[in-house]
Amino acid sequence: MGKTKQKADLSTEEKIKEAARKVFTQKGYAATRTRDIAEEAGINLALLNYYFRSKEKLFEIVIMEKMQILFGKIAPIIMDANTSVEEKVEQVAEHYIDTLLANPDIPLFVLGEIRNNPDKFASLVKTKTNLTDSVLFKQLAERRPDVDPLHFILNMLGLVIFPFIGKPLIQLITGIKPEQAVTLMTARKKLIKTWFVAMLEAP
Amino acid sequence: MGKTKQKADLSTEEKIKEAARKVFTQKGYAATRTRDIAEEAGINLALLNYYFRSKEKLFEIVIMEKMQILFGKIAPIIMDANTSVEEKVEQVAEHYIDTLLANPDIPLFVLGEIRNNPDKFASLVKTKTNLTDSVLFKQLAERRPDVDPLHFILNMLGLVIFPFIGKPLIQLITGIKPEQAVTLMTARKKLIKTWFVAMLEAP
DNA sequence: CATAAATTTAATCAAATGATTAAAATATTT
DNA sequence: AAATATTTTAATCATTTGATTAAATTTATG
Numbered sequence: 324m325g326k327t328k329q330k331a332d333l334s335t336e337e338k339i340k341e342a343a344r345k346v347f348t349q350k351g352y353a354a355t356r357t358r359d360i361a362e363e364a365g366i367n368l369a370l371l372n373y374y375f376r377s378k379e380k381l382f383e384i385v386i387m388e389k390m391q392i393l394f395g396k397i398a399p400i401i402m403d404a405n406t407s408v409e410e411k412v413e414q415v416a417e418h419y420i421d422t423l424l425a426n427p428d429i430p431l432f433v434l435g436e437i438r439n440n441p442d443k444f445a446s447l448v449k450t451k452t453n454l455t456d457s458v459l460f461k462q463l464a465e466r467r468p469d470v471d472p473l474h475f476i477l478n479m480l481g482l483v484i485f486p487f488i489g490k491p492l493i494q495l496i497t498g499i500k501p502e503q504a505v506t507l508m509t510a511r512k513k514l515i516k517t518w519f520v521a522m523l524e525a526p
Numbered sequence: 527m528g529k530t531k532q533k534a535d536l537s538t539e540e541k542i543k544e545a546a547r548k549v550f551t552q553k554g555y556a557a558t559r560t561r562d563i564a565e566e567a568g569i570n571l572a573l574l575n576y577y578f579r580s581k582e583k584l585f586e587i588v589i590m591e592k593m594q595i596l597f598g599k600i601a602p603i604i605m606d607a608n609t610s611v612e613e614k615v616e617q618v619a620e621h622y623i624d625t626l627l628a629n630p631d632i633p634l635f636v637l638g639e640i641r642n643n644p645d646k647f648a649s650l651v652k653t654k655t656n657l658t659d660s661v662l663f664k665q666l667a668e669r670r671p672d673v674d675p676l677h678f679i680l681n682m683l684g685l686v687i688f689p690f691i692g693k694p695l696i697q698l699i700t701g702i703k704p705e706q707a708v709t710l711m712t713a714r715k716k717l718i719k720t721w722f723v724a725m726l727e728a729p
Numbered sequence: 730c731a732t733a734a735a736t737t738t739a740a741t742c743a744a745a746t747g748a749t750t751a752a753a754a755t756a757t758t759t
Numbered sequence: 760a761a762a763t764a765t766t767t768t769a770a771t772c773a774t775t776t777g778a779t780t781a782a783a784t785t786t787a788t789g
Contacts, residue, residue, distance in 0.1 A: 349641070351557075351638070353554065354554075354555075354556035356746065367768075368747085369750085369767075370766060372748060376748095377747075431634075431638060434634060434691060435634060435638050437694045437695055438552070438631075438634055438694045439554065439557055441694055441698070444698065448699055453699065453701070454696075454700045455700055470717070471710060471713070473696075473702075474710070474713070477685075477688060477696070480692060481685055481688030484684075484688065484692075485680065485683060485687065485688045485691070486680045486684070488637060488691055489680070489684075492637060493676075493680070496651055496657045497656070497658055497676065498658075499676075507676060510677070514677060518728055521724040521725050522725060525721055525723070526720065538736085569737090570738075571778085572778090572780085573736060575777080575779075576735095576736090579778095580777075580778075581776095581777065
């Protein structure tokens with residue numbers, strides 16, 4: 324025993340991580356059993372604890388990845404001093420919806436875990452970009468001095484992210500097929516910019 | 527023993543339910559321990575199981591209440607044949623934001639539980655209003671035949687609900703105080719209608 | 730006060746679950 | 760083939776947690 328080896332390990336380790344990503348994001352930390360992950364990975368429980376010391380450790384790897392996907396994409400865009408508000412919104416919509424189409428469960432997962440353990444994430448997120456210091460925030464304040472810029476940030480994020488958070492519900496009350504959902508979200512990529520500009524210029 | 531009594535019982539039963547509402551909505555079903563609820567209610571575990579047979583039973587009471595609050599408000603509004611799109615959006619924004627200010631944890635709670643157990647809620651929600659048959663849906667289709675009405679429904683819900691779902695995160699990355707949050711949400715009540723109309727009339 | 734009802738106490742169960750272990754089996758490398 | 764590394768098997772622990780029980784205590788009621 325011992326993971327002195329390099330090549331073959333990665334394959335099994337990755338199988339476990341991939342299974343952990345799936346189960347954790349689908350059910351959340353508390354509702355996930357390590358046995359579920361092992362089964363999903365097609366390995367046994369002993370091996371899971373052999374590679375990763377604990378459920379907690381494995382979870383932290385997964386949640387970090389997911390938060391990186393969720394936040395890593397948006398930070399550089401809204402911090403860019405060389406693009407207009409319109410361009411920023413366009414980029415956020417385009418890149419973010421693509422990301423979320425590939426990872427539709429992330430928002431509900433991450434936000435749920437933050438809710439369950441705000442203190443744990445406080446340190447992680449707080450060190451990051453302070454939203455109110457962002458270039459986008461200042462640009463919005465200049466364009467609409469009469470409206471709190473935070474409103475528009477919430478609007479942008481709401482237009483992009485909410486459909487993915489509400490998906491389980493929307494599917495129930497509309498009977499929309501997954502295929503249609505993809506088409507709908509793809510169409511939104513271009514629509515959001517137009518809508519946002521309209522809101523920004525609303526009376 | 528036995529709850530033949532009528533008056534004093536309600537008080538204790540209600541204490542337990544109130545505690546259950548708080549803990550379940552804050553942590554979700556899986557992360558909630560019946561001992562937490564008992565402690566929050568200021569009673570002992572035995573009494574909890576004496577009044578409500580099980581964790582599951584207590585949970586179903588709570589989730590039903592919360593879903594009623596979440597959906598019961600919106601259904602009659604979007605079904606009303608005697609109001610315009612503008613009036614509907616105005617009503618949804620006004621009434622819904624008030625409801626969510628009083629129950630900010632509901633959306634994340636309900637959506638999370640639906641995600642964790644879609645089958646369980648399928649029967650409950652499916653029997654309700656089919657969204658695509660709503661008056662609002664048809665009005666939107668008439669106003670903008672070139673855009674899937676579902677987009678505008680998602681926009682409306684996103685503008686109203688997302689700030690509450692994203693609250694734990696927004697608080698982290700802005701350092702906004704709960705008081706400010708209330709002010710912000712109150713301001714949105716009037717802004718959303720204007721924004722929605724702007725989106726509806728966007729090129 | 731006497732009776733009945735409500736609540737607590739404290740102990741205990743049983744099942745689920747995260748984690749560990751040693752030995753056997755399988756695969757990989759040299 | 761021999762040596763080494765990986766994976767499985769299977770048993771077992773310890774803890775948590777939902778649930779139950781009986782007896783003691785407190786509170787309300789007549």
